[in-house]
Amino acid sequence: MPLLSVDKLTKSFGGLTAVSNVTMNIEKGELVGIIGPNGAGKTTLFNLFTGVYTPTSGSIKLDSDGEVKELGGLKPYNVTKAGLARTFQNIRLFKDLTVLDNVRIAMHQNIQYKLPSAFFRFNKFYNEEESLREEAIKLLDIFHLSHKKNELAKNLPYGEQRHLEIARALATKPAILLLDEPAAGMNPNETANLTETIEWIRQEFKLTILLIEHDMSLVMKICERIYVLDYGMMIASGKPAEIRANKKVIEAYLGEDVSNA
Amino acid sequence: MEQFLQQVVNGISLGSIYALIALGYTMVYGIINLINFAHGDVYMIGAYIGFAAITYAKLGFFPALVITMILCAILGVVIERVAYKPLRNSTRIAVLITAIGVSLLLEYVMMFFVGAEVRSYPKVLSGEVFHLVGVVINIQQIYIVVTAIALMILLQFIVHKTKIGKAMRAVSVDQDAAQLMGIKVDSTISYTFAIGSAFAGAAGVLVGIYYNSIDPLMGIMPGLKAFIAAVFGGIGSIPGAMIGGLSIGIMETLVSGYGNSMYRDAAVFAFLIIILILKPTGLLGKNTREKV
Amino acid sequence: MKKILVLLFTLVCVVGLVTGCGGGAANENENDNGDVAATEVKIGINYELTGNVASYGESSVKGIMMAFDEINAAGGIDGMKIVPIKVDNKSDPAEATSLATRLMTQEDVVACLGPATSGNYMATIPVAMGNEIPIISASATADEGVTVDKKGNVNEYVFRLCYNDTFQGVTMANFAANNLSAKNAVIIQDKSSDYAEGLAKNFISTFEGTGGTIVVQEGYVAKDKDFNAILTKIKGEEFDVIFLPGYYQEAGLVIKQARDLGITAPVLGADGFDSPVLLELAGADALNDVYFSNHYSSLDKDPKVQDFIAAYTEKYGVEPNAFNALGYDLGNYIADAIKRAGSTDPIAVKDALAGTENFVGVTGSFSMGADHNPVKSIVVIGLKDGVQSTSVKVGPK
Amino acid sequence: MLEIKNLNVHYGVIQALKNISLTVNNGEIVTLIGANGAGKTTTLRTISGLNKPTSGEILLEGKEITSLSAPQRVKLGISQVPEGRRIFPDMSVLENLELGAFLRNDKNNIKKDMENIYQRFPILSDRKRQTAGTLSGGEQQMLAMGRALMSRPRILLLDEPSMGLAPLLVREIFEIIKDINSTGTTILLVEQNASMALAIAHRAYVIETGTIVMSGTGEELAKSDEIQKAYLGGE
């Protein structure tokens, strides 16, 4: 059974069907891209995976070590606990908090000490907070952010904010990482950098990654498989080369005129 | 049955007043998302302006009503320009505290000038009483309901048929898009305050005449109730404010009439909370979804 | 730029307010000089000038100030000018406590007058007891916990000029049963006032003692304006009389709305009715068959009463209400006590207050009882077309 | 017609536009293409007056308009169709169009223009009384464009008109843009559908993280390697 299996997933808002009958399977360790024009329903799909929206119909099943869990309709925090973490299209960091706090908040779900320890600062509190801090800094190191740990997130340059968001998502110890347009707003250099980082964390954390992206250079380069969404429907799936050659895709996404040119 | 009808009549008179105040709340909230706590005090000032117009200028009901509405409109605009506009980009809580400050200011400036003692209203309308199938109806009640309905129709006309009304609706939905239509956001907000305050002023005069008693702190409770009426009806919605006002008025009289009058306010609040939990945007409110 | 304008505007306002109205404060400071203590006597005035019950505080203070002005104009108390130190307790008991402490420890007052309402007054009692400075209220009528504490001991430094709720409640219940031959009564009471609560309790027990029945008991809260709902409800009941414990602000409206709905039963109340505002609110037509207990009647031919009414009307432009009259008596009473004490020592003044015999005031003559409540008679006034037409005097218990 | 000189825009500490300069000549279709977050929308919003620049100049026919408010710019003939259409969903189609003519008082001409719009977008005529929120995405886009045209703009700013539309509709929208341009309205078009945009544009600019990195005629850019690579993922 695949790690994540999505079956006939549909979401409509009022009369508008944003995601319609989408079926996809993600195997453990894969790096899969989802592309499609703006408004095609990609982010809605992510919001369905992560519990922000409840599906109108269909199912999302996660196989965590043989135990199959239905994610559809779960609250976002339960989805995260189940092992799905995400970043957002329009960066949703805790802007007025420090870089370190951003990561530490994501680690909260694994905290062991209880409320009394928080109030009265028993030794448990100190020990755990210390190791939490170390772990957070280790993670920040990976993204070359540890020297900025006390800066407010909003004061980071754009590219670093994107990195921090990924670091924060990793702090929840996910099995699957969902990246919503991670390269948006980055210049080619930064994008190239990001491409490497994504590859690297995938190895390092043994992650399965699902990403939405417009930047074709990134998608085509690192994704093993690509799903193409248009108008809420899945119109194609396959290896990058196949997608590039797919007529439907060219028509919907890349624009017909150019393919003729 | 007669008693019930009588209670409904009582409730409608009371509710019309809540509705008039609620309209201002709903309009202001609709356009700048501010609980204008000073709104109830504009209503109080309106009652005093009407009092002065009738007592000292010896005006009749309609001239006094019109003058009150004009002066309250000006007051509303001044409040907006001086106190709220500089805070357009601040946190909502800062604006809310400012609104509370303005509210206290109006109350205590009035108390300073006119004293805390209640005043009775000069008689401009006869208190004649009709009996209709066992239900007692006061001429003043008829005036209240008729004036309230007339003003609400006027408001509906302004909002739906005039340019400024359309500008108000546009600004309340989408300030950026409204600007792209050439609509001046600031002056539209001022108009909104003007109209809302004029309505509160009218309610003040009507209350003065109907209940014959005004004082500087008279705006606090009705202001709160009217806000609840606005929330109940779906804040930002004009028909919602009317329905909300009338519902709260009728509910209050029914709780007093058939239950325990001491739990009247508690019942109103409890009802509001239940409505909010079941339908967080009120009866006619629209759902807005945060973009993720 | 706009912000600077706002700031300037505010500065002008604040400066104007402080200089324009802070005159009293400036004088107080001048008078802080210890040497001149012999030529003046400081009296604290701790009243509700803002907040929920500001109108009662304001009314009381008007009466007090009128008395003090008259005394000072006539040369003061044995040559000593009365310096009133007026503070506003915002109708808040904690603030009343704080201000009483301030007056007693910072301003060195001889005595404190007020607050007007029982709760706020009670909140200052421990302060008076602790600082051994007398306090007097003209309108704190609560039965328990005022001049006598819960254990039955008299609070040595605590006095009042008004009778307690029992006296009025019992009087009106007897009046209803005996003079109006009422069997069934309806009670509509101000639930937010301790005064009304006390009256209602005593009325009920006495009225039921005479064999009467309380048909319905309804409540409202201060500042309510619409009573149609409860009146419509009681309209369907059988009753002979309405007892309406509360103040004129609401009572006037209740009576008007009751009469408009066609309820013609007699309405009874207590001294909270006594205000020209009652007539203004209810209108002359509605004020028939309305009876209330009071300290004095404007029908009283006593020149002291008539002079007071005339002087007050001249000074403030309106006719006095019960709070004004009680305040006036309170001002004269404390001055009288200081004069009799022959000293500005609070303990001597306290003893003089306790030893008062036959003080003649506008609101009746009284001697101070052993429990620090005045022993005075009560008048039941009847209104016809809004005008006092009958008065029945009931002696002290 | 429209000239932008050294425009800088900040959101807080983040600089969204860095020294942007571009010109749009009378009668042209100029397109500004770039990735999500590159600063395309910010550029348009600054031109229409919704964002205030930190420094730089915006000139309309040689006249400096940098300090004017958005409504004043509408009056001068700049009209923007915002990203995501931003129609007024609770109002009818008719009311939306009327709002487009908010600053105009020439009733007869407004009526005429309204007829023109109905001719150009027959679907809007059919849905006149319907509330705009019930329209489909493509219809809403048409309404937004119709609404913008109601102010009789001299220059029309279009922000991603193809977003979220089916391919067939996208083609239709681009046809309409061409048509509007042919009747004399200058157009500045922001698009992420680069190929379509380049196909109809006279000239084009490419924006990347707040900076203009390339410019040229539509054809030139469509053929350039960089564009192919960035937008088509070619190696």
Added chain:
Amino acid sequence: MKALTKKNLLILGAILLTFTVVQGLISVGIINKFYEITIAMICINIILAVSLNLVTGFTGQFSLGHAGFMSIGAYFGAVINLQMESTGGFLLGIFAGALAATLVGILIGIPTLRLKGDYLAIATLGMAEIIRVVFLNLDITNGAAGLSGIPRYTNWLWLCFFTVATVLLINNFIKSSYGRACISIREDEIAAESMGINTTKYKVMAFAIGAFFAGIAGALHSSYFYFIRPDIFGFLKSIDILIIVVLGGMGSITGSILAAILLAVLTTYLQAFTAVRMIIYALLLVVIMIFRPQGIMGTKEISDLFKSKKKDERIG
């Protein structure tokens, strides 16, 4: 023991010193009874403001009903204290009041905290009003007449103890992982949920903790001012507390403390201007909000100010 760091010892020392100095000044009479009342008001307001700050400033949940929780504490404290006139009764009253307030906080919080922003504010306001009406109609609370003759057990020792405890405990909470979870809700609720934080749980937790300390403040109040009745815990009281929080800076504990002191000093000073003090107060409120809408401290603490200064120097 990690708790015995130099910093903590310093804090402990400072607290003990403050306590002793004030106690000394009280016993020799330099701080007279009137200033004592001001100090009591400051302490009670600090407890109220800091606890509301946890809800509104740190967790971002806009509450206009804090006085409701205060009244629960006040009435529990008063009723128990009137039955058991002893320090034991006093302390029992405080904890019973605080626990009752917590319980009500949880009961109210679970349904209402689903609401956001102004809707939540109006719902909490409604809840506080309902609590007030209930107290107005109960026999044990003596209705409108209120409870009088409550023995005064609140003194500087207890005020100091509870104020310090409130500030330290809430500060500890905020600086723990639980506190960070609460803060993340204020910053971005959707992102917080996506980081695995059960936002409802933490909102209710913050609300309940806030209610607990408000209950303590209420009980201290009733035992200091001898007398309580329902209307002193009306929505104006809630607004008073909110004003302290906003003025001090939402999300700044030291800000709340400073603002509580400042407002107490201000009201004491304004007492001299009987006729116009409310006008001046209202004007100041408006002006402060226009010129410093983020409050005195913003979200900073005093310790942050020293830190940032040092950093600036290094850069310079």
